[in-house]
Amino acid sequence: MTKFNSLGLSDPILKALDHMGFEETTPIQEQTIPLGMEGHDVIGQAQTGTGKTAAFGIPMIEKVDKQVRGVQGLVIAPTRELAIQVAEELNRLGKNAGVRSLPVYGGSNMERQIRALKNNEIVVATPGRLLDHIRRKTIKLEQVHTSVLDEADEMLNMGFIEDIRDILKALPTERQTLLFSATMPKEIRDIATTLMNTPKEVKTKSKEMTVSNIDQYYVEIAEKHKFDALTRLLDIHAPDLAIVFGRTKRRVDEVADALQVRGFRAEGIHGDLTQGKRMSVLKKFKEGRIEILVATDVAARGLDISDVTHVYNFDIPQDPESYVHRIGRTGRAGRKGESISFVTPREKDQLNLIEKLTKKKVDKLRVPSYKEAQKGQQDIAVTKLTEKMDADDINDYKQSARDLMDQYEAQDLVAAALKMLTVERQETPVRLSSVQPISTRNAKGAKGGRSNRGGGGQGRNSQRGNSNKRPYNKGGNKGRSKNFNQNNKGK
DNA sequence: AAAAAAG
Structure with a gap:
């Protein structure tokens, strides 16, 4: 040393x-x-x-x-x-x-x-x-x-x-x-x-690229089940502070909103927010006034927030480097951390790539059931309640407690207290904007020489058939074609 | 294709 x-x-x-x-x-x-x-x-x-x-x-x-x-x-x-x-x-x-x-x-x-x-x-x-x-x-x-x-x-x-x-x-x-x-x-x-x-x-010599004090997991899951899986995992893990990474700004907004609806203290951060908003969200997070930060890769690199216990990759990142940085928001300065990445079946290759770069095996996690999530919340409530007894002065409450115990069964009282410490999650369907699967990008196109210029690339793309929800066709596409030109003029 | 970064 x-x-x-x-x-x-x-x-x-x-x-x-x-x-x-x-x-x-x-x-x-x-x-x-x-x-x-x-x-x-x-x-x-x-x-x-x-x-x-x-x-x-x-x-x-x-x-x-x-x-x-x-x-x-x-x-x-x-x-x-x-x-x-x-x-x-x-x-x-x-x-x-x-x-x-x-x-x-x-x-x-x-x-x-x-x-x-x-x-x-x-x-x-x-x-x-x-x-x-x-x-x-x-x-x-x-x-x-x-x-x-x-x-x-x-x-x-x-x-x-x-x-x-x-x-x-x-x-x-x-x-x-x-x-x-x-x-x-x-x-x-x-x-x-x-x-x-x-x-x-x-x-610095160390064969893995990620620090050993982060436990890395993934869950294999269909796109439409991601959100329920996220809330269940959150209920079971009960992170002090967690960052949830999404692939686009829109997804970040949507996931943050949906988490709030289910009773989580969450807010989103991404580059389309005003600088004032970005800073206030980050400040709230650091102070623990929100427990979940939903973020684009704007928060992937460098940010040092000491008490982040969990990182969730709601969408698996585009490149393995991004993965390393994202999960690196936890496990800082020698603390323990946990990362959980959501992988759709067609993104399995991406996970292999990550394991290859980081030289570390990412363990599979089963998606918990709704019941398990409820139980998870209850276990947390029990911990909170017992910690309250040890940590706080509760003498002022004891007379009320005695009065209640004269009237009710102790078991019922405790059960009610525990229930107050949990939130009922209604698993109503949540609509999120679609993400483009990653597998479509490495497969083709990205060979340095010719970026598809001016509408010409369309013919080729049409062969792809990877996604039918992206109408680019000349037919029923009212006046949208100008987006193409703008997008392509990058260089 | 996305995100970030000037106004």
Whole structure:
């Protein structure tokens, strides 16, 4: 076990670490902090929840010169919430050193942000807003000595790579670049190395990609039975905090609504909500005012919410990397966690792919019956009731209890109390918007060269016959064809 | 095909 105080860190940093309750390094920190301090470019890969932020944050803060004005350290993150979280952690680490970190993301006030940029040595940004600042020339980047791509494989993925290239072009060439993620597919790592200066690669050795303190399960289930299965599992597991991942924004809304109807404290989060709503939902979740967060992949990466005990993949994720990150929202900092993935029969291949990447077997779980779910709720109620006796002062209630016992059977009283601690779930049918099965995507089409351009691709698609609920035909398709052109003009 | 990210 290596301690932070053996790494040659400055006093203010050590003091901050001490204040945060950190004494020993995690493996990724032990290996990358010295490299970072020596000025090397680094590609760091380590499991979720093992302290990557401090691994790059500490060397970055150590290198800040308070005499210099302008941004000196730049971190780029894939979501706004993650940018905020990383900036918070860097601020804690930099507190005693007087090094300040600013989250910079879309949806926040521009004028205020521009003013704040002058007072912060480190910026943690999402790509869109950062580029906005670069183009308006409202950010000073000539002094950047350290740049970090957090969730690097995601940042170098198709949706982000062009933005990232543009951003890196705006930075001094003489600088240090650090890349961190839990996952790093080969193709992406190759791209990464072209952007770096003979990087040192650090992979914390552990054969599995997921941490061992997460128990992973799946249930094989038809689409239309998913929702009932989810509520039954929730009743049996009684998670402290759970995240339910859905494949689309619409599904997230629908599942969150349906959970509320059944009496769960749940809310949805996805990229179509206002930033204010996104933040308030997340805050509620962290404070335990809601127990279930229903989310798109906006919440898949990086978010560190310590008490998440369960992750449900209501829809199995598109790629195995996404799976690793999603389930990594639980089992953080050494705690126990559980993940349950819903797999339709035709998605079994996808599960095999996941097992191959993570080198871990995912165990099958039977879908519980309605009765078992009721029993589950009751067991939880019993626990709650008995814990109440141990944990709380219930003396003020004892006179009422005595009065009641004069009138009624003790068994009836307790039964009634237990019933009050459970919720009756009406399993009425829930209509959810359909999801496109994953199996249709790898099978064809995705060969680099020709993306199906202008309506021409239609003929070919028609052979697919995978789904008859997607009318694209020229016939009964009132004025919808323009969607095609818009969708295809991506590049 | 989805999601994220500027306004």
